[in-house]
Amino acid sequence: MATAAPRIDQFFVLHATRNDRWQAVADQAREWCAGGQRPDGLVEAVDELAVLEQFHAIPGSPTVERLRGLIESGDSDEAARLARHVAEVLMLGRGSDLADEWEAEEDAVLADIVPSVVAPGEGRRPYFEVLYVTGQEEPRWKALRSQVRRLRRREDQFVYEPVFVGSVEDAICATVINPRLAAVVMGENVTLHSRHDAPVIRELLEHASYAKAAGGTGLELARALKRIRPELDLYMLSGRNVEAIAGDPQADVLRRVFHSIEEPVELHLSILEGVAARYETPFFDNLKKYAQRPIATFHALPIARGKSVFQSDWIRDMGEFYGMNLFLAESSATTGGLDSLLEPTGNIKKAQDMAARAFGADHVFFVTNGTSTSNKMVVQALVRPGDVVIVDRNCHKSHHYGLVLSGGQPSYVEAFPLTQYSMYGAVPLEAIKKTLLDFRDDGRLDRVRMLDLTNCTFDGHMYNTRRVMEECLAIKPDLIFLWDEAWSGFAHWSPFLRPRTAMGAAADLKDWLANPESLDAYERQQAELGAEPSRETLMATRLVPDPRKVRLRVYQTNSTHKSMSAIRQGSMVLVRDVDFPHVESQFHEAIFTHASTSPNQQLIGSLDVARRQMELEGYGLVMNAITIALKIRLAVNGHPLVSKYFRVLGADEMIPEQFRNSGFVDYLSQGVNWGKVLQAVHEDEFFLDPTRMTLVCGTAGFDGTSFKGLLANRFNIQVNKTSRNSVLIQSNINNTRSDVALLLRVLVQVCRELEEGGGTSTDGFKRKVHSLMTEVPDLPNFSRFHDAYRKDGGASTTEGDMRTAFFAAYREENCEYVPLRSAEIDKRLESGPELISANFVIPYPPGFPIMVPGQVLTKDAITFMRKLDVKEIHGYEAARGLKLLKPDRL
Structure with a gap:
């Protein structure tokens, strides 16, 4: 392998630049074809692609080797054609398009290298890739690939291509780098180390004790991969005692265990069935069927079936705008194949159960009037009149109103201030522990019912969720946690952000509490603290809870519509509560109180579909959203003109240094790699969600509100949250690189207009900037x-x-x-x-x-x-x- 090849553990950098790298190779090959001289860096660029493409099926390693051969033989025309075609195919983005277009490439030259992925005459089918982790030598992989492809049948619902790797490190890299993976098949006798340079991967292996994954049953590797991407289906191939493997408690991460490869067809069918189980959308599927039935409605919903709309001269335009299916799928009935959102027993219940599986919860409840209602539901269900709730004073108003409705008494805790930008961050753990100890010392800790926090905040502050829960449970073992994750429901689908989510942290905490090591850690700390540790000692110590006393009770509200493909007002309540059976009846009472008896069918359907999308492609979509955010940061802060007037704040400006133990400064800082990001995620008290960017506009003479209006009215760019001197830019699964280009072009235009008007030299401009950036009011705390x-x-x-x-x-x-x-x-x-x-x-x-x-x-x-x-x-x-x-x- 050429020494110029990149390190394979530069996760997001590699994936984010894959299309760019292929486009660069295509450009160089085109120059060679046109000018007759091969560019100096072409071979090195192809060598770099070879490292990346080994983790993808299309175009994959065979295509890179084909391209390398064309370059070495001097065939510039064919090299340019092949590189251009690959670049164009990858730009399509969608898996089904990619598979269809790649089939078109299969001429006589490539037929033995890139076999068909779509049966002749067949329509488009969803496409995914399967990772095979094998101990067999690489020369055997081509034959194995052919064996897998021969299993395809015309009646298969999906099409997939195999990707082969031969080590634990490569398996982890492929799982992180390739978003199209939907399943992993693991064999035995797999070596630990990659043949490539992977120091951060090795640090990760050592930190997480993944080294045990080399050899043995492979269950350690399976659990490692499940921690990275829990949505993947995992299969084990073993030539040993498969009954013992299947009976191992750790085998719960596996979908199925096979004895060697004696049943290739069954493995193939199992892979397809596993994807089909995620592809199913019980409510949405049934709603589509319902819309195709001839139905007479005698209930109070005139627009159902659309006759009052399409037969009208006056409102037919509404029907033409929204389309017939919107009205055919409307009904106020809960029978005839439909279901009741208030008391679901059919397809809504099944859809909620599938969402619980997807998000790692015990229960999920769909909510059709926003997370404002979700928050009030949880507070009303769990908080009794007179109960004390420790709550962030800066949380969404729905929490405050929920306490008014329930009669709970708030004990407000303050977030750290970011006075210069007229915003608050998040609540330091020190403030939370102090409040709990105040109630303990007053002999009234029994009054405290719940801790209610926003995670992440509007501006992107994410708590060290597990640490907060651990230390609070060490003081009050039955404390209930409500995490308002309205803005960060997508974070479950990122291995970097998931540990900071309520459900991710609760799953990790549950596993740790069940491990004997947790009791050992508790007893060691108790011995060190002594019988009656001082309040100061408890405040200064990272407390360990007693696993024998802990009642893990975690609730998460999730504005699905804010970060996933759900219709506006679509929300979910996620529950992981060991005592839920004791509060289930009152939880349903809260649903009856707040939920509409006429919920929108299309909204429920969109929640169902949003879950399907995130299970099957959410990992790649979130990876792209993070990539977009990094591009925006680099485009704004790295532009010589734009950076004079605007900048995106780094973690060092959004999170005080005492809360960043890792020393993490910013994603753009020199020398930062994803190993450093992982360290910050694991260690720091607060972490900055990369997809939320505070763009300072006060240095350009704009207050947040006026700049928001300027972007919307002149340039058709919409943002949401503003502060006195900033606006919040969010990247999400809907954004593209074209959006980044538009934003940068607009900022350049605004900056040029400022320059033409005198820029920073005029007294009026200086006074405006001084007012916005210096004369800022102090933020008041709760009195x-x-x-x-x-x-x-x-x-x-x-x-x-x-x-x-x-x-x-x-x-x-x-x-x-x-x-x-x-x-x-x-x-x-x-x-x-x-x-x-x-x-x-x-x-x-x-x-x-x-x-x-x-x-x-x-x-x-x-x-x-x-x-x-x-x-x-x-x-x-x-x-x-x-x-x-x-x-x-x-």
Whole structure:
């Protein structure tokens, strides 16, 4: 192998540049064909591709060898044609297109190298690839490949191609690099090390104890691959005692065990069946069938079947816009093959069970009115009146309203501030532990029911979820966790981000608690801490829970529509709760309370389909979204003109140094590879989701709101969240490289216009930038609840009866309005009586309550409100002033 070949463990770099590398080779070959002189770097470029293509079936290693042979023989015309065709095929992207187009390449020259992947005369079928990890020598792989292809049948629902590797390291690399893999077949006598340079892979193997995967039964390798990509179907081939392997408790990661290769047809059918099990969408499949049936409707849904629409002169355009199937698939019936979302027993129930399997949950519930409702459902189901919930004050308003509805008492904890950008990060573990210990020391820890946090935050801060749960459970073993992952449901499909998700961390924690090592670790720590460790010691120690006492109760809400291919308002509640049988009835009551009795059929169908897509191609889609984000970061921060006025913030500017133990600075930093990223994911208290990019626009003289409007109105670019001096750019599974090019072109145009207007040299520009970037208001922390709403509060705790305060404001005589900028406000801040908020006040941005019912307002909060220059403030009427509870009415 040429020394210029890249390291195979540069995971995302290799995959992200695969198409670019082929295009570069095609360009060089075209130059050679046109000019008669072979470019100096062409052979080296093909050698680099050879390392990458060994992990893919199409075009794969045979095509690279074919291309190398053409180059060595001097056949520039055929080399240019082949390289161009490969580049064009890869640009198609879709697997079925790729397979169809590759079949067209099969002429007499290539027939023995690239056999057909689609039977003649057949239509397009979904295409995937299967990894074979074999101990057989590489010269045998061509014959093995032919044997696999001969198993294809015309009636097969899918088409797949085999990829062969001969070592544990190569198997891990292929699993990470090749997003088209849907299954892995593992043999025996597989060596550990790759023949290529793979130092980061070796660090990973040592860190995760994967080295045991070499030899033996291969179950260690199977478990390693399952941790990387849990959606893959794994099959084991063994010439030894297959009964013993199948009976091993660790074999639960395998779909099936085969004795050697004695049943190749059964293996082939098992692979197809495994993919079909993920391809099935019970509700959506049935909805399509329902839409094809002739049905007369005598229920209250006139648009069902579409006759009132298509037979109208006045609204027929709506039907033409949306299409007939939207109306044919509408019904308010829950019989005749349909199902009830409120009490599912048929295809909705099956679809939810399949979603639970996909996301690693015990139960999943579909929600059709957004994660705002999902959050309120969970809070109402689990929190009783008077229970204390430790909650991030900056979380979505649905959590606060959920506590009002349930009667839970919030004990607010503060996230670290990013004052310069008018936003908060996430809540330090220190603050959470301190609050729990405050309740313990007050003898009231039994009152604490739940910890409620946002993960990841709007701006991309992800918790070290497992560590938070471990240390909290060490203090209160039955604590319930609600993780609002509205923005990061996609993260389950990334091996780098999954450990930071609620379900990913819960699965790891469950495995660890079941391991005898967990009890050993707990008892060792107890011996070190002594019988009565001080509060300071507990705060400074990474606490280990007692596995005998832990009740693992984890809930995750997931805005499927925010990061997957679901219709707007599609959400899921994911449950991994050992005590769920004890709360299931009240959970259903919460569903009955909040869910519509007329849910949208198409929305439910989209949740079903979103799960299917993520199980079968989510890994590649998320990998692409991360790649897009890295491209945006590089395009903005690396452009000589754009970077004068705009920049995407790195982790060092979004996460204070004390929360980054690994020393990770940014994805673009010199020398960063995915080994360093893995270290940050594993060690750091907070980690920055790469797909969420804070683009600073204040340095270009724009506040976030005006720049958002400029992008939308002039350039048809939409963004969502803004701050005083930034906008949030998100990459998702919908984005392409063309989107990156458009964004960069627009930023270049804006920068040129600034330059033509004098740029940074004008006094007006300097004043504007100074105002946006320097004269920023301090962010107010939560002050306290008024004593009237803390009648059963502890001496050192902060919880309050927000529900009583909220409903006190329903009586007009209890309330008063005081103008925000009046002298009365200043006088009362100085000498009383206290200012007590009657409602939630939520400015956008920053988008969280800076005042809640029953809160005593301080000078910090008033100053912040007075400095706000945003147009949208929920709960505040400028004409009337602040709505306050009268002190004499408390």
